[in-house]
Amino acid sequence: xxxxxxxxxxxxxxxxxxxxxxxxxxxxxxxxxxxxxxxxxxxxxxxxxxxxxxxxxxxxxxxxxxxxxxxxxxxxxxxxxxxxxxxxxxxxxxxxxxxxxxxxxxxxxxxxxxxxxxxxxxxxxxxxxxxxxxxxxxxxxxxxxxxxxxxxxxxxxxxxxxxxxxxxxxxxxxxxxxxxxxxxxxxxxxxxxxxxxxxxxxxxxxxxxxxxxxxxxxxxxxxxxxxxxxxxxxxxxxxxxxxxxxxxxxxxxxxxxxxxxxxxxxxxxxxxxxxxxxxxxxxxxxxxxxxxxxxxxxxxx
Numbered sequence: 001x002x003x004x005x006x007x008x009x010x011x012x013x014x015x016x017x018x019x020x021x022x023x024x025x026x027x028x029x030x031x032x033x034x035x036x037x038x039x040x041x042x043x044x045x046x047x048x049x050x051x052x053x054x055x056x057x058x059x060x061x062x063x064x065x066x067x068x069x070x071x072x073x074x075x076x077x078x079x080x081x082x083x084x085x086x087x088x089x090x091x092x093x094x095x096x097x098x099x100x101x102x103x104x105x106x107x108x109x110x111x112x113x114x115x116x117x118x119x120x121x122x123x124x125x126x127x128x129x130x131x132x133x134x135x136x137x138x139x140x141x142x143x144x145x146x147x148x149x150x151x152x153x154x155x156x157x158x159x160x161x162x163x164x165x166x167x168x169x170x171x172x173x174x175x176x177x178x179x180x181x182x183x184x185x186x187x188x189x190x191x192x193x194x195x196x197x198x199x200x201x202x203x204x205x206x207x208x209x210x211x212x213x214x215x216x217x218x219x220x221x222x223x224x225x226x227x228x229x230x231x232x233x234x235x236x237x238x239x240x241x242x243x244x245x246x247x248x249x250x251x252x253x254x255x256x257x258x259x260x261x262x263x264x265x266x267x268x269x270x271x272x273x274x275x276x277x278x279x280x281x282x283x284x285x286x287x288x289x290x291x292x293x294x295x296x297x298x299x300x301x
Contacts, residue, residue, distance in 0.1 A: 004130065009101070016085075111133055139262040164206065254286070
């Protein structure tokens with residue numbers, strides 16, 4: 001298990017102050033004053049080196065009188081930064097600390113293909129890939145797509161001959177079936193399931209994948225064990241095939257519309273007026289029913 005932080009904020013000192021003052025976070029009066037002083041100091045430093053030196057001396061003197069001990073301006077700024085990050089952490093109800101990285105040091109972050117770290121943006125650890133980070137707005141969508149990909153990979157390693165989509169149901173918050181073909185098509189695209197619907201909302205039965213004869217006995221790959229341990233849909237699928245030696249069975253994949261884990265963190269960040277890298281694509285409660293046909297195990301030698 002990686003010890004990498006759950007949540008990273010890429011921001012320099014000036015941007016952190018701008019984010020804090022422009023957000024919906026509730027700071028006490030004393031901290032607001034400290035942020036204002038630090039903001040002026042940073043601004044002067046960036047435009048006028050001579051004024052910056054003078055201002056740093058004044059600010060250092062003020063800090064020394066307040067704390068009754070000598071401290072550098074940099075130490076004072078870092079202390080303020082820690083207080084702001086702690087406030088954000090508390091407001092988001094996080095159990096882990098937020099790590100703030102200067103943009104110059106963020107180039108080593110492993111992000112999605114084509115993505116680059118931007119000053120003032122949050123990044124959350126990928127739900128499965130320990131070394132990678134994604135924009136918080138992408139968390140729920142990424143998780144749904146990873147589940148669909150895990151389903152297909154698992155079917156293959158269990159010795160599947162074909163996967164056929166039989167039906168799909170979309171439910172509202174009360175559990176009633178919803179019929180909106182435009183929304184249904186959007187959800188299937190977001191999840192990564194190729195599906196077509198008629199005007200009544202019925203899904204067209206179609207073969208999604210076909211596989212050649214496997215070269216190994218049925219097994220669960222190491223990288224998918226987290227899914228078969230915690231996801232009931234995929235756990236049932238693996239158990240029925242490995243223990244029951246099934247030739248054909250139906251599997252229901254469920255996708256929920258409620259936020260949890262990283263998705264909830266993303267929603268909280270957005271609610272505080274902070275950058276999550278775009279709007280959250282929220283899932284719709286849906287159930288996808290597939291028929292998986294397998295090669296007989298006796299043929300898999």
